[in-house]
Amino acid sequence: MVTFVIRRVALSIPVLLVASVLVFLFVRATTDPLARLAQVNDPNAKTRLALQIGLQEEPCRPVVTTGPDGNAIEAKTPGGQPVLGCKKVPVATQYARYMGDLARRELPASQLTGRPVSQELRQALGSTIQLIFWGVLVAAAIAIACGVYSAVRQYSLLDYAFTGLTFVALAMPPFWFGLMAIQFGSVYLRDRFNLDDPLFYSIGIESDGPLSYARHLALPVATLGVQIIASWTRFQRSSMLDVMNADYIRTAKAKGLSRAKVVLKHGLRNGLIPLVTVMAIDIGSLFGGLIITEQIFSIPGMGRLFFTSLQNGDVNVLLPWLLLSATFVILFNLLADVLYGALDPRIRVS
Amino acid sequence: MAERLSEPILSVRDLHVSFPTDDGAVLAVDGVSFDVGENEVLGVVGESGSGKSVTSLAIMGLLPKRAVVTGEVLFRGVDLLTLRERERQELRGGRIAMVFQDALAALNPVFTVGHQLAEAVRAHNEVSRQEAKSRSVELLDIVGIPNPKARHDQYPHEFSGGMRQRAMIAMAIANDPDVLIADEPTTALDVTIQAQVLEVFERIQERTRSAVILITHDLGVVAGMADHVLVMYAGRAVEVAEVDDIFYDSKHPYTRGLLGSLPRVDGVETRRLVRIKGQPPSLLHPPPGCAFHPRCDHADLPGSCNEDRPELAEIAPGHRSACHFAARLPTVEAADAEFAPLVDHLNAGSVVGPPSGPTELGPVDTLRPPGEAG
Numbered sequence: 169m170v171t172f173v174i175r176r177v178a179l180s181i182p183v184l185l186v187a188s189v190l191v192f193l194f195v196r197a198t199t200d201p202l203a204r205l206a207q208v209n210d211p212n213a214k215t216r217l218a219l220q221i222g223l224q225e226e227p228c229r230p231v232v233t234t235g236p237d238g239n240a241i242e243a244k245t246p247g248g249q250p251v252l253g254c255k256k257v258p259v260a261t262q263y264a265r266y267m268g269d270l271a272r273r274e275l276p277a278s279q280l281t282g283r284p285v286s287q288e289l290r291q292a293l294g295s296t297i298q299l300i301f302w303g304v305l306v307a308a309a310i311a312i313a314c315g316v317y318s319a320v321r322q323y324s325l326l327d328y329a330f331t332g333l334t335f336v337a338l339a340m341p342p343f344w345f346g347l348m349a350i351q352f353g354s355v356y357l358r359d360r361f362n363l364d365d366p367l368f369y370s371i372g373i374e375s376d377g378p379l380s381y382a383r384h385l386a387l388p389v390a391t392l393g394v395q396i397i398a399s400w401t402r403f404q405r406s407s408m409l410d411v412m413n414a415d416y417i418r419t420a421k422a423k424g425l426s427r428a429k430v431v432l433k434h435g436l437r438n439g440l441i442p443l444v445t446v447m448a449i450d451i452g453s454l455f456g457g458l459i460i461t462e463q464i465f466s467i468p469g470m471g472r473l474f475f476t477s478l479q480n481g482d483v484n485v486l487l488p489w490l491l492l493s494a495t496f497v498i499l500f501n502l503l504a505d506v507l508y509g510a511l512d513p514r515i516r517v518s
Numbered sequence: 519m520a521e522r523l524s525e526p527i528l529s530v531r532d533l534h535v536s537f538p539t540d541d542g543a544v545l546a547v548d549g550v551s552f553d554v555g556e557n558e559v560l561g562v563v564g565e566s567g568s569g570k571s572v573t574s575l576a577i578m579g580l581l582p583k584r585a586v587v588t589g590e591v592l593f594r595g596v597d598l599l600t601l602r603e604r605e606r607q608e609l610r611g612g613r614i615a616m617v618f619q620d621a622l623a624a625l626n627p628v629f630t631v632g633h634q635l636a637e638a639v640r641a642h643n644e645v646s647r648q649e650a651k652s653r654s655v656e657l658l659d660i661v662g663i664p665n666p667k668a669r670h671d672q673y674p675h676e677f678s679g680g681m682r683q684r685a686m687i688a689m690a691i692a693n694d695p696d697v698l699i700a701d702e703p704t705t706a707l708d709v710t711i712q713a714q715v716l717e718v719f720e721r722i723q724e725r726t727r728s729a730v731i732l733i734t735h736d737l738g739v740v741a742g743m744a745d746h747v748l749v750m751y752a753g754r755a756v757e758v759a760e761v762d763d764i765f766y767d768s769k770h771p772y773t774r775g776l777l778g779s780l781p782r783v784d785g786v787e788t789r790r791l792v793r794i795k796g797q798p799p800s801l802l803h804p805p806p807g808c809a810f811h812p813r814c815d816h817a818d819l820p821g822s823c824n825e826d827r828p829e830l831a832e833i834a835p836g837h838r839s840a841c842h843f844a845a846r847l848p849t850v851e852a853a854d855a856e857f858a859p860l861v862d863h864l865n866a867g868s869v870v871g872p873p874s875g876p877t878e879l880g881p882v883d884t885l886r887p888p889g890e891a892g
Contacts, residue, residue, distance in 0.1 A: 415618060415620060416623065416627070419618060419624045419686075422580060422610055422615070422616045423610070423611035424607050424611030424638075424642060425607075426607065434626050434629075437626075437628050438626070438627070438628055511628070512627070513627065513673045514627055514675050
């Protein structure tokens with residue numbers, strides 16, 4: 169088992185490196201960090217930013233242009249300073265230097281707020297993790313319960329009901345469901361019962377006590393949960409159906425075990441294996457994937473941070489953000505592999 | 519050979535099992551009756567789809583809910599079909615146990631073999647984990663698994679095919695059952711391993727004196743183990759007799775067909791293997807009259823065979839056959855003689871095909887079409 173884990177970890181390192189190269193190239197190719205200075209008249213401001221970000225490097229020389237009479241003259245800024253031109257840095261070097269800075273934890277600060285990116289990311293991650301933790305907890309509990317029930321009582325009334333509901337849930341985009349949830353949970357309920365405050369809050373995560381925490385998180389967690397509950401329920405149902413038709417379930421029954429033991433021990437222990445791995449992979453992509461939900465509920469999480477950084481061309485945040493969410497995807501894929509090995513003894517030996 | 523010394527432990531009376539489908543009911547088992555007594559082995563033989571396995575699952579109470587089961591399954595005089603699920607659950611694995619055919623699929627891949635054995639022990643006995651464990655090590659030893667202590671903590675995939683089947687048997691005998699049903703226990707195994715597993719069975723039965731229902735399509739297994747034989751065709755019992763009568767004095771054309779498809783390796787005869795022509799009938803639309811008539815060489819057509827369904831009738835003491843012509847069938851020796859001209863014909867080389875001879879293997883697919891199991 170230990171060698172199995174070590175091998176899987178070792179395999180994910182090159183994946184992470186390739187991901188970082190791609191992320192770096194894509195950001196450099198798609199986002200012009202100097203564009204936000206388009207309205208600034210001073211060409212040296214752009215140069216200073218380029219130097220700070222690492223697009224250019226010393227040596228810098230005054231830029232010489234050709235005057236109207238053919239003479240070489242030094243270009244001047246509107247303030248009368250000489251315009252400086254610096255050496256461009258090749259992208260490969262930029263990447264190498266950036267990774268060096270990352271290793272030394274010396275990343276450039278956010279252009280928007282001026283705060284260190286590590287601080288920005290840590291804060292955003294804190295909010296997102298809370299959302300993911302509760303969302304996944306609730307979703308997993310409901311999805312497993314509904315999936316197992318649907319499989320054990322296939323074609324029962326409740327099975328049909330769950331199937332219908334999952335399709336409704338899958339068909340509802342989160343932005344629509346989120347807005348509806350606010351309309352109902354915050355606005356309608358408050359007006360209907362003449363409350364001073366909304367029953368469920370639609371903004372932010374606050375925690376003055378568990379009750380307030382729950383009232384803040386209920387709607388975003390529901391919005392996040394609805395979709396994953398739906399897909400996980402379908403998944404659990406089909407894997408459980410497979411398992412319940414397996415020969416070893418018949419053997420378990422033939423031993424004289426109770427129905428509960430047959431379903432919950434022999435059935436669920438096998439039926440959970442595929443879901444757990446799917447869950448791990450899904451969770452990995454949630455770290456960077458809650459952009460809409462966080463935007464709707466004004467939660468200062470990873471999704472929101474990405475959105476504002478993208479809008480403002482803040483590459484200093486965008487780059488580490490993308491690297492971090494890629495890391496989470498890879499990490500949770502790794503976790504999925506390891507869990508699969510831990511849950512299924514047949515995988516461990518091979 | 520088996521004189522019935524005691525009252526039967528298990529009696530099946532007029533068992534019917536049907537599965538409703540969109541196209542109508544499929545009658546998988548149609549009026550089967552038999553008895554098994556203590557220390558007795560009943561061989562149940564037939565092609566795929568003849569209702570062997572469904573019969574055994576009906577006895578165990580493991581058929582899907584949609585199955586409609588009527589008749590009686592009397593265990594020591596109590597009709598199991600009238601019991602409640604809880605009461606049946608107590609009998610399952612306790613007094614009535616079953617060995618399934620594909621042990622790799624029938625053992626849970628995520629639990630150790632020992633855990634699954636101990637579970638069977640604990641399902642019917644109030645014992646501690648430790649006691650259950652020592653009992654399951656003992657069981658592994660009984661079925662001849664070397665180094666049972668270490669094997670106890672291994673997973674099914676770490677066992678060889680033969681050992682897995684032994685572990686299945688160990689699980690079935692965990693509570694010294696009165697009735698042991700073995701559904702094709704050797705089908706998935708190599709021939710050499712088959713022999714070992716059968717030997718385990720015989721040894722076990724000496725210990726437990728269980729009534730054994732041995733379901734197989736392998737007549738060789740039946741010849742070696744069974745006291746009585748029940749031949750099934752299209753959900754019905756077509757011949758019931760002591761094992762010697764089945765092999766030397768069969769009174770049903772279908773049984774004869776099965777026997778004819780067995781290769782002889784003793785060098786006595788040089789006849790070509792026969793096969794039963796055609797396919798097993800659809801259980802949804804069984805043929806009128808005798809279900810075997812479209813494939814029968816002796817059928818009187820059109821006539822009684824496709825009009826009247828022959829009932830299982832006693833034609834000799836302890837020998838029953840469901841054939842209109844049971845009494846008039848030629849003796850087995852005479853029937854063998856019928857093939858003599860064919861063998862000569864083949865030996866003359868006028869037919870392109872494999873050379874005939876004592877070791878010739880003809881079509882043996884009649885008993886089990888590839889990829890299917892009884």
